[in-house]
Amino acid sequence: MSAPSSAPRLRPYQVELINDLYRKVQKGHKKIAIIAGTGAGKTVISGKICQDAESRGEKLLFLVHLDVLVGQTYDKMKAFGLHCGFIKAGWKEDRDAPIQIASVQTMAQRKWWRKWPATIVFYDEAHTTLFSRVGQSVMYTTHPNAFHLAMTATPERLGKDQLGEHLETLVSAPPPAELQAMGFLSQMKYFSMPPDGVADLKEVKTVRGDYDEAGLKNACDRPELVSKIVQEWKRLVPGKRTIAFCVDIEHARHVAEEFRHAGIPADTVEGSTPIKERQRMYADLRDERILVLTSCNVISIGFDEPSVEVGLMLRPTQSSALHIQQIGRVMRISPQTGKACGIILDQAGNLERLGFPEDIDEYRLPKAKEDGPGGGGPPPQKVCPQCGRSVLSFIMKCPECEHQWSSERPVNLENMIQVYSREQAHKIKDVPTLMEMFHSCRRKAYNSNSAPPYAEHLFREKCGRRHQANWCRNSIFGSNPTNIDKQNFFEYLEPHAKRYGSNPLDWIMREFEKEFGPGTWEQFAQMMSKRQSDRR
Incomplete structure (x- = not known):
């Protein structure tokens, strides 16, 4: 034929x-x-x-x-x-x-x-x-x-x-950035939690190379997080066609329910949803009868609706394949519907963990990993503070005394900020945006107890340029640092000082005044000296 x-x-x-x-x-x-x-x-x-x-x-x-x-x-x-x-x-x-x-x-x-x-x-x-x-x-x-x-x-x-x-x-x-330049893929915008505020998943065990679903459910399917993503959607992308990638089907239903509660039409597609019903939901999304479609492992592959503008990343993963597939669902062009760009709202920290499609330079055939991701060894455990029973670390209710951990776990509910791929960052000329990116690198270095030069390395690697000297000022603690902030910063600098220069104290003074301004080291030293005198 x-x-x-x-x-x-x-x-x-x-x-x-x-x-x-x-x-x-x-x-x-x-x-x-x-x-x-x-x-x-x-x-x-x-x-x-x-x-x-x-x-x-x-x-x-x-x-x-x-x-x-x-x-x-x-x-x-x-x-x-x-x-x-x-x-x-x-x-x-x-x-x-x-x-x-x-x-x-x-x-x-x-x-x-x-x-x-x-x-x-x-x-x-x-x-x-x-x-x-x-x-x-x-x-x-x-x-x-x-x-x-x-x-x-x-x-x-x-x-x-x-x-x-x-x-x-x-x-x-060609890789994604080249297809974008040719006009065959949509340009992208990315929003995430601040890099220094991404959720800590250390308590979630790894099973067959990815996060255990039960642990993820306890970490992600929480009312305050579900409510927060709806607030962020309304703040950043109101009215745009959206798909949400969730931990499990119950999480997907909770997200859809919260959107409907906020007056935003939403539905959930499940693995058991018949094909005709799925097609009806996809048409509803295309025609804006619904604005949000949530799922778990259903629309990561095989979903082809170019009009979708927004992807909600609500499921942390260690799989770069799953991560890129999910972003890809909103990268298709749709000039017929006036789609200006694709947008990702990442509540899961996947962009920080796994990167951006635009940063793929070339494709290669991966070989077997010598030390594949594992989940080997005993799973992490914790002790109930009420009855002393040892339980798996991801369990949030003690089976012995019914003690609840969930209320004790801190949840980062800061607003999302725009983040950039390396490809995008190299094109930025706006100085305030570059400064904020440098500040994020400084905060990341401080929170990970890495020396300040590590922040400069991160910024050069991300943006392809050097920072300006005055960008360090107020980068970590803001414009109104407390004396406790200054003492914490001094204690952070002290262990790193011996590696930089012949005079560690001079190095500490320079780094201190980069953050807090000229003359602040002398004021801090006088304050510390007075405290020591008062103690004597």
């Missing part, structure tokens, strides 16, 4: 990626990664590859891992005029079709595909499908002699097993 006249027109970089792929094949490579981030047009690229395969008489097995992706994949295949069969419950089988769109879940229940003569295997969302039991069987047992093409937007995975252990080489689309 020839491609219809309405077949998608490829962008120049998509054509170049496909040509790169065929050059790799000509060189003898049979296991190739195709890396294309959100908005790069993965379905168009994969559709063109499938069209080329069918025109050459190849048999292609196309693996997907989510039900919703079967329909999305087929829609793109139809746009290219391709003949498809399905290995998916509820979809018509056609074993003679040259392309088989296959759900890895259904493949586990059916056997005939094991002898189907596929010459090409295409792994959609390869960071998942390739590592499934079925995906591994296809590559190494049932179709070891086929060409294996593994497409993903996020090559880095949690755990030790990485794409580089199974694939030989890669081809890639």
Whole structure:
């Protein structure tokens, strides 16, 4: 079947990626990664590859891992005029079709595909499908002699097993910053808690490389935090179409309820939500019948609604793949709806932990990690102050005496501030903005007990320039520091002084007056001397 006249027109970089792929094949490579981030047009690229395969008489097995992706994949295949069969419950089988769109879940229940003569295997969302039991069987047992093409937007995975252990080489689309410059991705704005005020997750244990869901629920699904994100939404992005990434489905429901309580139409999509109902919710969001759609692990992958402007990051993660996928949901352009940019409100600290898509310089094939994230060893525990029972650290109610910890845990409820990727920061010319970024670096160094030069290093690395000397003034304690602030700063400087210069006291004096101003060291020294005299 020839491609219809309405077949998608490829962008120049998509054509170049496909040509790169065929050059790799000509060189003898049979296991190739195709890396294309959100908005790069993965379905168009994969559709063109499938069209080329069918025109050459190849048999292609196309693996997907989510039900919703079967329909999305087929829609793109139809746009290219391709003949498809399905290995998916509820979809018509056609074993003679040259392309088989296959759900890895259904493949586990059916056997005939094991002898189907596929010459090409295409792994959609390869960071998942390739590592499934079925995906591994296809590559190494049932179709070891086929060409294996593994497409993903996020090559880095949690755990030790990485794409580089199974694939030989890669081809890639341009990274996000280049796609933004070309106009194919939306420019972004990011808001987060102040860098020195991101929630401490040390008490939340790690399971299989990411934060334990039970611990995250206790840390994140709290009325004051849910209420705060609604307040921040109303302050920063009122009226904009929004999706929220939550810890679990109960958390997602609580967030939606709080938005509705504030008079903002909201809904929740769940893993059990039928596809037609999901599509109805997505249409409601597009048409602004609702403004907020919350979920847990449902709209991180396979959600394609370019009009969405805002993403609420409410689930802390250690997974860079999940982090980039979530940001990607709001990076698509939508000139038809007047979308000016994508916006992230990060209550989870993920930007501080995992960075920004714009700072991806190039793609690579990650290799196995020698020391994969673990969760090995005993989980952290704490002792109940009321009855003395030892319990897991993330438990908030003692099973022995019902003592509650939740009211004792501090929650940072400061307003969010705008934060910047390295790519964005290098372009900033506004001096007050640069000063505030430098102040954040100073506060971060102070709160982590790192020496002041570390703040200067952070700022140079982030902004690509040096700070001005007068920017240090009032950067940590503000314009009205107390005597206790000054004493705390002196005690902070003292352990670092021996590493800087031949005269530690001179170094302390210079750093002290950088923060508090000329002459303040002498005043402080006199005050400390008087205190010592009074004690004697």
